[in-house]
Every structure is written in structure tokens, then in C-alpha cells.
Amino acid sequence: MATVPLIEYGEASPEVRAVYDDIMATRKVDWVNNFWKALANDPPTMRRTWESIKEVMAPGALDPLTKEMMYLAVSATNGCAYCVASHTAGARKAGMTDAMLSELMAVVGMANETNSLANGYQVDIDARFRER
Amino acid sequence: MATVPLIEYGEASPEVRAVYDDIMATRKVDWVNNFWKALANDPPTMRRTWESIKEVMAPGALDPLTKEMMYLAVSATNGCAYCVASHTAGARKAGMTDAMLSELMAVVGMANETNSLANGYQVDIDARFRER
Amino acid sequence: MATVPLIEYGEASPEVRAVYDDIMATRKVDWVNNFWKALANDPPTMRRTWESIKEVMAPGALDPLTKEMMYLAVSATNGCAYCVASHTAGARKAGMTDAMLSELMAVVGMANETNSLANGYQVDIDARFRER
Amino acid sequence: MATVPLIEYGEASPEVRAVYDDIMATRKVDWVNNFWKALANDPPTMRRTWESIKEVMAPGALDPLTKEMMYLAVSATNGCAYCVASHTAGARKAGMTDAMLSELMAVVGMANETNSLANGYQVDIDARFRER
Amino acid sequence: MATVPLIEYGEASPEVRAVYDDIMATRKVDWVNNFWKALANDPPTMRRTWESIKEVMAPGALDPLTKEMMYLAVSATNGCAYCVASHTAGARKAGMTDAMLSELMAVVGMANETNSLANGYQVDIDARFRER
Amino acid sequence: MATVPLIEYGEASPEVRAVYDDIMATRKVDWVNNFWKALANDPPTMRRTWESIKEVMAPGALDPLTKEMMYLAVSATNGCAYCVASHTAGARKAGMTDAMLSELMAVVGMANETNSLANGYQVDIDARFRER
Numbered sequence: 013m014a015t016v017p018l019i020e021y022g023e024a025s026p027e028v029r030a031v032y033d034d035i036m037a038t039r040k041v042d043w044v045n046n047f048w049k050a051l052a053n054d055p056p057t058m059r060r061t062w063e064s065i066k067e068v069m070a071p072g073a074l075d076p077l078t079k080e081m082m083y084l085a086v087s088a089t090n091g092c093a094y095c096v097a098s099h100t101a102g103a104r105k106a107g108m109t110d111a112m113l114s115e116l117m118a119v120v121g122m123a124n125e126t127n128s129l130a131n132g133y134q135v136d137i138d139a140r141f142r143e144r
Numbered sequence: 145m146a147t148v149p150l151i152e153y154g155e156a157s158p159e160v161r162a163v164y165d166d167i168m169a170t171r172k173v174d175w176v177n178n179f180w181k182a183l184a185n186d187p188p189t190m191r192r193t194w195e196s197i198k199e200v201m202a203p204g205a206l207d208p209l210t211k212e213m214m215y216l217a218v219s220a221t222n223g224c225a226y227c228v229a230s231h232t233a234g235a236r237k238a239g240m241t242d243a244m245l246s247e248l249m250a251v252v253g254m255a256n257e258t259n260s261l262a263n264g265y266q267v268d269i270d271a272r273f274r275e276r
Numbered sequence: 277m278a279t280v281p282l283i284e285y286g287e288a289s290p291e292v293r294a295v296y297d298d299i300m301a302t303r304k305v306d307w308v309n310n311f312w313k314a315l316a317n318d319p320p321t322m323r324r325t326w327e328s329i330k331e332v333m334a335p336g337a338l339d340p341l342t343k344e345m346m347y348l349a350v351s352a353t354n355g356c357a358y359c360v361a362s363h364t365a366g367a368r369k370a371g372m373t374d375a376m377l378s379e380l381m382a383v384v385g386m387a388n389e390t391n392s393l394a395n396g397y398q399v400d401i402d403a404r405f406r407e408r
Numbered sequence: 409m410a411t412v413p414l415i416e417y418g419e420a421s422p423e424v425r426a427v428y429d430d431i432m433a434t435r436k437v438d439w440v441n442n443f444w445k446a447l448a449n450d451p452p453t454m455r456r457t458w459e460s461i462k463e464v465m466a467p468g469a470l471d472p473l474t475k476e477m478m479y480l481a482v483s484a485t486n487g488c489a490y491c492v493a494s495h496t497a498g499a500r501k502a503g504m505t506d507a508m509l510s511e512l513m514a515v516v517g518m519a520n521e522t523n524s525l526a527n528g529y530q531v532d533i534d535a536r537f538r539e540r
Numbered sequence: 541m542a543t544v545p546l547i548e549y550g551e552a553s554p555e556v557r558a559v560y561d562d563i564m565a566t567r568k569v570d571w572v573n574n575f576w577k578a579l580a581n582d583p584p585t586m587r588r589t590w591e592s593i594k595e596v597m598a599p600g601a602l603d604p605l606t607k608e609m610m611y612l613a614v615s616a617t618n619g620c621a622y623c624v625a626s627h628t629a630g631a632r633k634a635g636m637t638d639a640m641l642s643e644l645m646a647v648v649g650m651a652n653e654t655n656s657l658a659n660g661y662q663v664d665i666d667a668r669f670r671e672r
Numbered sequence: 673m674a675t676v677p678l679i680e681y682g683e684a685s686p687e688v689r690a691v692y693d694d695i696m697a698t699r700k701v702d703w704v705n706n707f708w709k710a711l712a713n714d715p716p717t718m719r720r721t722w723e724s725i726k727e728v729m730a731p732g733a734l735d736p737l738t739k740e741m742m743y744l745a746v747s748a749t750n751g752c753a754y755c756v757a758s759h760t761a762g763a764r765k766a767g768m769t770d771a772m773l774s775e776l777m778a779v780v781g782m783a784n785e786t787n788s789l790a791n792g793y794q795v796d797i798d799a800r801f802r803e804r
Contacts, residue, residue: 016377046268054382056463061385064254068247086252095259111205114585126781128783129179133183134147134753134757135150136226137229140175147756147757220395224751228395228411242449256392260384265381277530278531307536317638321525338477346515346516350485365536379468384482386479391486400414402493487751492659493675496675509675510714520655528649596782609738610745614780623787623790625802640734649728653721657711658754659754661674662673665754666758
């Protein structure tokens with residue numbers, strides 16, 4: 013259970029409502045997920061975080077689906093249950109198929125395995141990797 | 145410095161050389177990076193890890209570049225210096241541009257930020273995220 | 277659900293009860309939280325951990341509220357749900373206001389973001405930071 | 409070694425220089441640390457990250473020293489060498505004494521210990537911690 | 541709740557059933573745990589992961605109980621609730637007593653504490669540790 | 673480079689020297705590693721940490737070698753370079769063979785892989801694992 017109240021639209025200040033409205037408009041949905049209702053207890057952080065996510069997740073050199081899948085890969089690595097749930101949903105909405113999810117998780121698993129092996133043996137970085 | 149000797153091709157057993165040869169052939173390069181030279185102290189783990197990586201990183205529902213970038217996203221999150229160095233190089237070789245690296249890291253940064261916020265407020269998972 | 281039984285006061289050994297009594301007396305409360313009831317399965321670790329926490333969290337160069345907030349910042353970073361719940365409560369009891377919690381979490385979020393960026397780009401440590 | 413070039417002031421674009429100037433003016437120093445020189449390869453992330461840090465680390469319900477120490481506590485927990493070096497320096501500059509650093513680290517150590525114990529025994533969250 | 545369906549034996553493909561059968565035969569049990577029912581959505585990863593675990597956890601220079609306890613130590617450190625639950629059960633089945641679990645967790649706690657202290661002070665690696 | 677001075681025996685206070693003497697006597701060596709020289713800046717934490725480690729690492733239901741290997745497994749998972757170096761040396765001194773190190777790391781790698789898969793799919797804990 014969240015350690016702060018989840019602030020619903022009806023009880024939100026105009027500043028918070030404006031962010032809620034922008035979230036719904038940007039995502040083309042009619043609801044806001046709990047992450048934002050928790051952050052709404054701290055309007056400056058909420059606004060800043062939303063503006064940052066909107067900027068970061070916008071299409072650019074990488075498409076939105078790839079970005080959502082990367083977000084999910086990080087969330088799985090960190091073991092953040094909320095983030096895995098929300099970004100699995102987000103990635104599916106952006107077009108992630110079952111096969112893509114399977115491959116994504118297989119990569120995440122391998123990366124976590126070999127990260128611990130490289131750290132566990134303290135492998136020296138190859139000089140060639142330092143060339144630019 | 146690695147906690148085990150790095151085994152060079154010339155001193156490797158035939159079993160290890162066979163894996164080295166397959167790594168070089170698969171990657172179309174004439175050298176093997178230190179990660180494998182450390183794992184070569186444990187040929188079964190080396191062989192199994194290489195076979196797994198070859199299978200996981202092969203093109204499928206996701207292309208090799210996307211997979212390399214996900215590997216890098218996980219490695220940055222785990223703070224594995226060796227893995228960041230090797231997979232930045234790997235992703236660049238697979239076609240990652242400077243702009244793609246920038247966007248990848250921006251996503252990694254945001255994901256780590258919001259993962260800690262969701263965990264820090266213990267936000268309840270929305271019922272909608274549980275629908276399949 | 278805990279992987280060991282939670283040992284209640286009524287069924288505890290005299291050694292465990294002595295620690296429970298000291299926890300309640302030190303905190304000026306009439307109950308003991310589940311963390312200690314789980315550790316009570318291992319009295320030496322329970323006693324050692326309690327003595328250490330009592331020593332570490334006592335007022336010193338840092339006040340107890342600051343220490344509780346740092347404990348919460350670490351717990352949020354590690355994603356430990358139990359620890360976030362208990363140390364949010366503990367910090368509130370020590371005087372943490374809603375505004376302080378908001379700012380604490382904003383710092384935790386930024387720190388996790390920039391930690392992953394510094395690791396992700398493998399930024400070289402500035403010589404000036406090495407001066408003492 | 410960083411995986412991207414460190415961009416010095418003399419070779420920076422006007423957009424990047426403006427951020428460098430603001431960093432130096434805000435901190436009242438005549439140099440910029442490598443973290444920003446790495447991020448300068450991605451001016452939008454650099455600008456956004458700096459604006460966010462400036463907002464988050466400003467005095468508020470928590471003073472700047474407490475915020476710097478929390479940043480250090482998170483960085484030590486994540487094992488980010490760069491971040492530990494820069495935020496130890498930053499906290500010292502903000503007034504952290506040797507005794508405060510010692511107590512900070514003792515809290516970080518205890519928190520990481522008990523986080524792993526609570527996770528390791530999967531301790532159930534007390535109903536009382538869920539009350540608001 | 542899992543983000544993918546849990547595939548029961550009755551609805552599984554022959555390929556998946558073969559792995560289920562091997563899991564039950566190897567473990568001498570008549571059921572399969574949810575981890576495999578989730579992975580069954582991705583048969584190649586399921587098969588590869590099972591073959592790898594079977595190879596890694598087999599008796600060798602280390603006995604199966606020691607390996608199960610190490611698995612639990614890693615899972616507690618990562619805060620993976622599922623893994624703690626399954627490997628506590630697995631280690632108990634392999635012979636872990638209450639006293640062994642207590643000592644295991646005490647070691648895990650100390651290791652996480654001193655890991656964060658070594659990282660938090662950025663302690664230099666002793667030259668003697670680099671000798672082989 | 674450590675963020676605090678490393679305090680050598682010759683410049684240490686009697687309180688710190690007493691701990692150094694006990695470390696050397698307990699380990700039957702004539703030197704003290706840098707971890708303790710860093711902690712010596714904070715004698716109470718140094719003394720408390722040493723007393724705790726001596727208690728935790730003593731033979732009990734688990735032998736010292738198993739405990740050292742668990743310590744190493746946690747350190748590899750956390751990516752603590754100092755701790756990997758010191759506990760690889762410590763485990764070797766306690767009798768860890770090359771084959772044991774190989775198997776230990778293979779377990780650590782698998783555990784980190786499957787931990788991220790269980791988290792990444794948010795697998796539900798089996799009711800059977802909750803039975804005691």
C-alpha cells in the first residue's frame with residue numbers, strides 16, 4: 013500500500029489537474045495511473061517528472077516501442093513490481109508482441125547473468141573497447 | 145585485475161579453442177575479448193554461456209541492434225563497467241549512432257529515477273495493469 | 277509471507293524477550309514490529325543487529341531524523357518494501373513532514389537517475405575529486 | 409574511460425556553454441566536472457538534468473547539506489564510484505564534517521544489512537505501518 | 541500477478557510438456573512451480589534455462605545444498621521475493637536446517653553491509669589481493 | 673582512491689591498534705587490509721563491524737569456507753570490486769579450489785539470470801512455497 017494518499021482527479025488542485033489532463037491527452041486515454049496519483053502529493057516533482065518523461069519517450073533516433081521496451085528491461089533488472097506492470101502494459105500498447113516480450117526477457121536474463129560473471133571475476137576491460 | 149588468469153588462444157585447450165573459433169567466426173572478428181578468456185577457466189560454463197548468448201542475441205522478433213541496446217541498458221543499470229564497455233562497443237558495431245546512445249541513456253536514467261520513486265512511495269499496482 | 281515463523285512475545289525465550297523489552301523501552305512503544313519477530317528465530321543475530329542499530333541510530337553528529345531519512349533513502353533505492361514501510365513510519369515519528377518526504381524522494385529519484393548515467397557513460401572521476 | 413568524448417568548454421556549442429556557465433555560477437566555482445562534459449554530447453538531456461538537479465537540490469524543507477548527504481547515501485548503495493567521489497566532495501563543501509561522514513556511512517551500512525535481512529526472510533509488513 | 545499466462549500441463553505443447561516431465565523427474569516431485577509455467581510462454585528460453593540450471597546445480601566440486609544456499613543468498617541480496625520463496629524451499633528440501641538458514645542470512649546481511657561500506661568509502665584494493 | 677585517509681598501524685590510536693591486533697591474531701596474518709584502514713577513521717563503526725564479522729564468520733552450522741563463498745557470491749552480485757577481490761582471496765585461503773570458484777560463479781550467474789526473469793514476468797509465488 014502506498015505510503016502517501018493517492019490523489020484522485022476530483023480532489024486534485026488545478027496545478028495537478030493540468031498535469032493529469034496532459035497525461036491523458038498525450039496518451040489518448042481517459043484515466044491516470046497510480047504512479048502519478050502518488051507523485052501528485054508533490055506537484056513540482058510530479059510536473060518535472062512528467063515533462064521529462066514526455067521529452068525522453070518522444071519518438072527520436074529511437075522509436076517509442078524500443079524506448080518502452082528498454083524501460084521494461086531496466087524495471088525488470090531493478091525488480092520494481094509497479095514499473096514492470098506499468099511498462100509491460102505500456103510496451104504492449106506501443107506494439108510489443110508476445111514474441112518480442114519473450115526475446116526482451118531472454119536478453120534481460122542473459123545480461124544480468126553475464127554482468128554478475130564479469131563483476132564476479134573482475135574481468136579487465138579490453139584496450140580495444142576503449143578505442144573510439 | 146581479474147581474479148583468474150586470462151587464457152590466451154595459444155595456451156587454450158582444444159575445447160576452449162573451439163569456442164574461441166566459433167566466437168570469432170560468428171562475430172567475423174579475429175580476436176576474443178577478455179570476458180571469454182576469464183570464463184575459459186571453466187570450460188563448461190564458457191561453452192554454455194556462449195551457446196546461450198548466440199541463441200539469445202540472434203535476430204528474431206527483435207533485431208540484433210535492439211538486443212545489444214537492451215543489453216547495454218541493463219549493464220548501465222547494474223553499473224557493470226566491463227559490460228558497459230563491451231556492449232557499448234557491440235551496439236555501435238551493430239549500428240547504434242551517437243543519437244541512439246544518447247536516447248538510450250536518457251531512457252535508462254528516467255527508468256532508474258521512476259523505479260526508485262515507485263518503490264519509494266510503494267505505489268499500488270493499478271487493476272488495469274493486471275488485465276490481460 | 278515470511279519464510280520463518282514470527283515469534284510473539286508470549287512464546288519467546290527470556291533472551292529474546294529481553295531484546296523485545298529493550299526495543300519497546302528505547303522506542304517508547306508497547307509493540308515490536310515483524311522484522312524483530314522474524315530475526316528472533318536467530319537470537320544472536322537479533323541481539324547483535326539490535327545493539328548495532330541502537331548504536332548507529334543514536335543522536336551524534338547527525339540527528340535521529342536525518343538518520344531515519346537516510347535509512348529510507350537507501351531502502352527506496354534497494355526497493356525493499358518492508359523497509360520503506362517501516363522507515364517511512366519511523367521517519368514520520370521522528371518528525372518528517374510531508375514536504376520533507378517529498379524532497380527526500382525527489383533527491384532519491386535524481387540520485388538514481390544520475391548514478392545510472394554516470395555508470396552508463398563510465399565517466400572518469402575528476403582529479404579534483406581525489407584531492408583531500 | 410568514458411564511452412563518449414568529454415566536451416571541454418572551448419569546443420562546446422553555445423547551448424552547452426550556457427549550461428556550463430549556469431553550473432559554474434550556481435556553484436560559485438570556475439570549472440565543470442566530467443559528468444556534465446559527458447552529458448554535453450546530448451544537450452537536451454544535459455539541460456534537462458541540470459535544471460532538474462538545480463530544482464531538486466535547492467534549499468526547501470530540507471537543507472542542501474542534508475540533500476547532498478542523501479545523494480551520497482544512495483550513490484554508496486548503488487556502488488557508483490563516480491557519484492561517490494563527486495557527492496562526497498559536494499557534501500564536504502556543503503559542510504559535512506568527518507564525523508558526519510562516518511555516521512552517514514554507518515547508517516548506509518546498517519540499512520543495506522537490514523534491507524537484505526527483511527528481503528531474505530520476506531518479512532510481512534506490519535498492519536500498523538500501513539496506517540496513515 | 542504474472543504479466544503472462546501461467547501454462548498448465550494440460551494445455552502445454554509437447555515440447556513444453558517434455559521439459560515439465562524432466563523437471564518433475566529430476567526433482568522427484570509431481571508438480572511444477574510457477575516460474576516454469578511463466579517461462580513456458582517462451583519454449584526456447586524455458587528449455588535453455590532448465591538445461592542450464594540442471595547442469596549448474598548438479599553435484600560437482602560443490603554439493604547441491606551449498607549451491608542452493610548460494611542461490612538463496614543471491615536472491616535475498618537482489619530482493620527477489622519469488623526466488624527467495626522458491627530457493628528457501630529448495631534449500632530446506634536439500635537439507636538446510638533452521639540453524640543453517642540463520643547463519644546464511646547473517647552472512648548475507650554482513651556482506652551487504654560491508655559491500656556498501658567498501659563502495660561508500662571507495663576503498664583501494666590491496667596489492668596483496670591482486671597476487672595469484 | 674578512498675575518500676578518507678587509510679590509517680596505518682604506526683599512526684593509529686590505541687583503540688584502533690587493538691582492533692588491528694585482533695584482526696591479525698584472528699586471521700593469523702601480519703597485515704591488515706585497506707577496508708579496516710578506511711573504517712579506522714570511525715573507530716566505533718570499525719570495532720562494531722569487526723566484532724560482528726568475527727561472530728558471523730565463525731564456524732557454526734556452516735563452516736568458514738561456505739561462509740566465505742557466500743560472502744563472495746553476494747559481493748559478485750552487488751558488483752563490489754573491493755569485496756570481490758578480498759573475499760576471493762579469503763575464500764581461497766579458506767580452501768576454495770579453482771573448481772569450487774568456477775561452480776560458485778556459475779551459480780551466481782544463473783541466480784542473477786533467473787532473479788531477473790522472475791521479476792521481469794512478476795511470477796506469482798506458489799502456495800506450496802508458503803507452507804512451513
